[in-house]
Amino acid sequence: MAAPLRGGDLSRLRQLNALAAVGTLRSAGPLTLSALAERTGLSRPSTKEVVDELMRLGWVEETPPAQGTIGRPARRYRFRATSGHLVGLDIGGHNIRAALSDLNGEILAETRQPVQPDTPLDERLAAIERTVASCLALAGKTIDDVWIVAAGTIGVVTPEGRIRYCAAIPAWTGLDLAGHLRGMFPCEVLVENDSRLAAKSEAVRGAVRDASDVVFLHVGRRMGAAVIIGGKVHRGFGAAAGEIAMLPQAQLFDASEHLQNCPVIPEDTSPADAAGYTLAAARAGDPVALAAVERYVDDLAVGTSAMVLLLDPQVVVLGGGFSRSADVLLPRLRERLERACIRPPELRASTLGDECVVTGAIDYAVAHIDDRHFTPDVPLPTSR
Structure with a gap:
């Protein structure tokens, strides 16, 4: 239990009140003093004092009234994100x-x-x-x-x-x-x-905001991976966690070659579009493209299964450029993980794609x- 605040702790109390106000304004948007006081649990006079101090420091600003407002609206305040x-x-x-x-x-x-x-x-x-x-x-x-x-x-x-x-x-x-x-x-x-x-962005604004244990597969013309453990991205002792693609037996490093060099790809296709062409052809039912996708997912499943068996994540999320074809890849990956893993995790597609x-x-x-x-x-x- 934290020690009770004493008279000499008033500066820290003001600091905590200021942090509560800043955090609320950042998450909730423009608020009146009354609304801010209600959300922070502070009295209205204390809230006014905190807001005045935050405005002096440059972290909070008053928002202009909305156009067409009739009468004198209550003042509203917001975090000054553009500072x-x-x-x-x-x-x-x-x-x-x-x-x-x-x-x-x-x-x-x-x-x-x-x-x-x-x-x-x-x-x-x-x-x-x-x-x-x-x-x-x-x-x-x-x-x-x-x-x-x-x-x-x-x-x-x-x-x-x-x-x-x-x-x-x-x-x-x-x-x-x-x-x-x-x-x-x-x-x-x-x-x-x-x-x-x-992986951090998927946890903050993407597909796994509700998950605390995650394997992130960064799939594109090259392969990467990352793990989230207990809600935090895990770096490892030497900041090398997640580099399973470096293990040849994991079959991840060259896996994309199955999609990049498929015979269905026209000769004039740029390398940037080659895998996408294969995946689109597979979606349309082309047997040669489907065979290339199966080989790719075979390789992807080896390293993924190893990570799942080691970490027992809640979710595996498919991110990166190839995540746009999650409808083609995830059902096949799920089938392989169900055969290989004691407890197959939920599989999700990135909501951020190659912007992740x-x-x-x-x-x-x-x-x-x-x-x-x-x-x-x-x-x-x-x-x-």
Whole structure:
């Protein structure tokens, strides 16, 4: 049981009241003082005092009355989410995506630029900078408006933001990606594995908001995975958790070749569209495409079964680019898991598709803002 507050604890009491008000305004939208007092359990005079202080610090603002309002409406207040902005990056083998959001994680602009796995390192880094600049320009912002750049990338990423190993982009191995990004952007930089960020976004705004133990399969032209244990994305001791695709016996690393090189694909089809063509042909009943899908799911089921047997998750969620064909893939995967697993988990399709990494990067940055500014042990600073 927590010790009762004493007279010398009044500053902490004010801090807790402020956090309660901020949290309520972030989740519930614009509220009157009376509504905010009711939701936080504070008296109306205490609520007014807290709101005045939050407005002085720049975290809360009064909302203008709705158009057509008759009479003098009660004042309403909201969290000032536009006091800063966040950039999320998805740095993949074939695309670089950028998204700009406010401090609540509401995405305001997105851009994308294609690259190739063999794109030289300097060109890949320059493409990252161009993609962010284009996203900011689209929203009418500059890098000075950005508090955090959070990047998700393929490969084994150390807690310091260095790429320990990356099979898909050989030039990525050993790169101090966080250091390079800090040289580009004059703000705080976070770097994390892309599959873990995708899993985080599915938990925050996607298909598994109600689940606490999850295996996330990041399926596309390459394979990745991540796990959520007890409601938290699990990084592991050396930040290498979920890298089951690195185990040859798991049959995951080259599994997409079954879909990428199917004989039904026309010769003029781009590599980016090849697997999608196979999956569409399978959906239409083409026997050659169906055979390719069966081989792909055979491989996918081996590594997935191993993760399920080890972790006993509530849900396995299929995410990434191939998740758009979950209607083709999930029934076949379910059949194989039912044969291999003691307790087959529920299977779900991502609701975010191939946007899961960039939204996960935004959610990672929002969580960092919360830890930095909105915890009981950290005094609320003046908003920038």
